[in-house]
Amino acid sequence: MQSYNLNHLRELEAESIFIIREVAAQFERPVLLFSGGKDSIVMSHLAVKAFRPAKLPFPLLHIDTGHNFPETIEFRDGLVEKIGARLVVGSVQESIDSGRATEETGPNASRNIIQTVTLLDTMEKYSFDAALGGGRRDEEKARAKERFFSHRDSFGQWDPKNQRPELWNLFNGRKIQGEHFRVFPLSNWTEMDVWQYILLEQIEIPSLYFAHQRECVNRKGVWLAKSDYIQLLDGEKWETKQIRFRTIGDMSCTGATISDATTIEDIIKEVAAARSTERGTRADDKRSETAMEDRKKEGYF
Amino acid sequence: MSKIKDNGYLDMELLRFTTAGSVDDGKSTLIGRLLYDSKSIFEDQLESIQISSINRGFEHVNLALLTDGLRAERDQGITIDVAYRYFATPKRKFIIADTPGHVQYTRNMVTGASTANLAIILVDSRKGIVEQTKRHAFIASLLGIPHIIICVNKMDLIDYSESVFEKIKSDLQGFASKLHIRDMQFIPISALHGDNVVDKSKNMPWYGGPTLMYLLETIHIGSDLNLIDCRFPVQYVIRPQSDKYHDYRGYAGRIAGGVFRTGDKVMVLPSGFTTYIKEIDGAEGKVDYAFAPMSVTMRLENELDVSRGDMIVRENNVPEVSQDIDIMVCWMSPKKINVNGKYAIKHTTRDARCIVKNVLYKININTLHRLQDDKEVGMNDIARISLRTTQPFFFDKYKLNRITGSVILIDEATNDTVGAGMIL
Missing domain, CATH: 2.40.30.10 (Translation factors)
Structure with a gap:
């Protein structure tokens, strides 16, 4: 008896591949945003499937904050070589040096917000008209209202109250010169789906996601890894802990969780039992109730 | 495939549903309840809405704040746009398209309904069938949603009255008889207290039907897609332009209907030329057959001029x-x-x-x-x-x-x- 049912992961996969192909068909100069995190790794995995045996019809774009984990850069370069993709790097340091962006100061300084400047400048420089991102609707409440095809005006801004309705599988990517789209093929995936898919497909991910010993400081309940970008405050001290990262962003704002998960199966068990969201360890989201929406309106990912 | 069998949790069905109701029907509360009772709300989210509720001077934790994410929504206490929510039970993964109830935002319900297998329509037991209820039932039938569940909410405020529930049920059945609805079921609930949402209500012994969660987990959705009429809209043509794949030409797309098999005789529209399927490349590699809604790449026996917007169908079953x-x-x-x-x-x-x-x-x-x-x-x-x-x-x-x-x-x-x- 042949089966005509797809399980949830295969159905999500089919949907995402459809969206990725639609971007290649509808836009002239698309690009895939690659952060080195698990979502963008899954995105590149799906993109390879969408076009094989041909190579990706678009480059990967990494917005380099200069505050990356060294493991992330190493992993990025290995992956780019393996899939034979073209890599474009937008440097936040250059945006700061050229006066386009101003570095935050203070103990909680982060380059998270000024990444937007570099992203928009890089999109303009290469005339990219669509940026594929790994954003998911379950990540954050403002993202829950995001479309697959998210229209941005020529300033890169998102207008959440005036979004195009999105019906069936008909995606309207029409735009005027200078405008662009952010496209989110993983919109319907949850953190759990991503991990289950990584297991199902045996996708390689950076070692940072697995439990390891690292020097950290506990700041307001968030474990931050020791790096040149973190300065100790009064009363704080470095402690060696067995940790792993649930998300990978900047070293300055990505918190770690205490964990002994050393395999994908362990991670799935941990995620299933988790009592806080993965972004619960992200200092950048804790700034205000609508921090994500406010950043997105300005052109954030 | 053996891997999937070893790990039951990798093999769940996906059910997409939409929720509709008028203002203050308790829709956000119901969704909050489904998320909360299926343990899909995390401590940091709960903590964040507890703080927001206190800041806004509410007496109870307002579960609506979970779904109303935009600043304007939180300020005005209304839902503006379709919000997508996710939860899973051991049996199924659910995608909720939560659509606002205001008249001016009806287009959002159409949007949410367009991809749904099922619609939950909320009715306030105190108000009965209102204009919005009819609009929602009509839109659900117009958009061809195969299953509709009418949740008669706030039963706690009418002393869990069976007669009120039965009256609403017969009123709506009267209206719905004029619509094309394949499957419509009624459940009396209290989203606030959880009656008949996940657990059977002790307050309504007269109700012998399933709870909402039981229905969501078990309703048969396997036959919701058309697996009879073969339709493959060509989305993208793959030509590697490399020495190794010099003559490769693959037609990529998502199957919109039917089952395609290697060796099948097919016709390409609009040209009308016929040929045979040489190979089907699915997401997991080469497959003997593929069906809706898979994304695949097809190769054909003959070199035909096929491009985006063309459709591959069966010769004896054309659109x-x-x-x-x-x-x-x-x-x-x-x-x-x-x-x-x-x-x-x-x-x-x-x-x-x-x-x-x-x-x-x-x-x-x-x-x-x-x-x-x-x-x-x-x-x-x-x-x-x-x-x-x-x-x-x-x-x-x-x-x-x-x-x-x-x-x-x-x-x-x-x-x-x-x-x-x-x-x-």
């Missing part, structure tokens, strides 16, 4: 081919429909332009009467219109296939999506 199409349109723009006006139109992977030839009638969604004298079609109106397209479309009636039977109209000046059309 309708025409430039004249009648649709039921839901209008989504504050700018009224322009009769004799031109619009861009999208159908499967085909882009074209069209002219609106005629408005045949508008529908009064409360009485379902056809208004033949009122041809002004504005925001949230539903009307039957005739189109002529600049090139032939290959389509099926929406009733038969939601993918090959749907179109969107786009304003060429603003690029906004202004109409959602279902082919009649």
Whole structure:
């Protein structure tokens, strides 16, 4: 008896591949945003499937904050070589040096917000008209209202109250010169789906996601890894802990969780039992109730 | 595949549903309840809405704050846009398209309904059937949602009265008899207290039916897609341009209907040429057969000129081919429909332009009467219109296939999506 049912992961996969192909068909100069995190790794995995045996019809774009984990850069370069993709790097340091962006100061300084400047400048420089991102609707409440095809005006801004309705599988990517789209093929995936898919497909991910010993400081309940970008405050001290990262962003704002998960199966068990969201360890989201929406309106990912 | 069998949790079904209700029907509370009881709400989210609730001076933790994420929504206490929520039980993964109840945002319900297997419509037991309820039932049937669950909410406020529930049920069944609804069920609930949401209510022993969660977990959705009529809209042509794959030409797309097998004789539209399927490359590699809704790449035996917007079908089962199409349109723009006006139109992977030839009638969604004298079609109106397209479309009636039977109209000046059309 042949089966005509797809399980949830295969159905999500089919949907995402459809969206990725639609971007290649509808836009002239698309690009895939690659952060080195698990979502963008899954995105590149799906993109390879969408076009094989041909190579990706678009480059990967990494917005380099200069505050990356060294493991992330190493992993990025290995992956780019393996899939034979073209890599474009937008440097936040250059945006700061050229006066386009101003570095935050203070103990909680982060380059998270000024990444937007570099992203928009890089999109303009290469005339990219669509940026594929790994954003998911379950990540954050403002993202829950995001479309697959998210229209941005020529300033890169998102207008959440005036979004195009999105019906069936008909995606309207029409735009005027200078405008662009952010496209989110993983919109319907949850953190759990991503991990289950990584297991199902045996996708390689950076070692940072697995439990390891690292020097950290506990700041307001968030474990931050020791790096040149973190300065100790009064009363704080470095402690060696067995940790792993649930998300990978900047070293300055990505918190770690205490964990002994050393395999994908362990991670799935941990995620299933988790009592806080993965972004619960992200200092950048804790700034205000609508921090994500406010950043997105300005052109954030 | 053996891996999937070893790990049961990798093999769940996906159910997409939409929720609709009028203002204050307790829709957000119900969703909050489903998320909370299925342990999909995390401590940091709960903590964050507890703080927000206190800041806003609410007596109870307001679960609606979980779904109303935008600043304007939190300030005004209303839901503006479709919000998507996710939860899973050991049996299924669920995607909720939570659509706002305000009249002016009806287009959002159409949006949420367009991809749903199931619709939950909330009715406030104290108010009974209101205009919005009828509108929601009508839209759900118009959009061909296979299953509809009517949740009669706030039963706690009417002393869990069986007679009130039965009255609402028979009122709505009377209205729904005029609609095409395959499967409609009624459940008395209290979203606030959890009666009949996940656990059976102790307050309503007279109700012998399933709880909402049980129904969501068990309702049969396997037959919701058309697996009879083979339709493969070509989305993208893969040509590697490398020495190794010099002659490779693959047609990529998502199967919109039916089952395709290697060796099948197929016809390519619009050319009408026939050939055989040489190879099907699925997401997991080469497969012998593929079915809707898989994304695959097909290779054909003969070198034919096939491009995006073409459709691969079976020779003895072809869709309708025409430039004249009648649709039921839901209008989504504050700018009224322009009769004799031109619009861009999208159908499967085909882009074209069209002219609106005629408005045949508008529908009064409360009485379902056809208004033949009122041809002004504005925001949230539903009307039957005739189109002529600049090139032939290959389509099926929406009733038969939601993918090959749907179109969107786009304003060429603003690029906004202004109409959602279902082919009649």
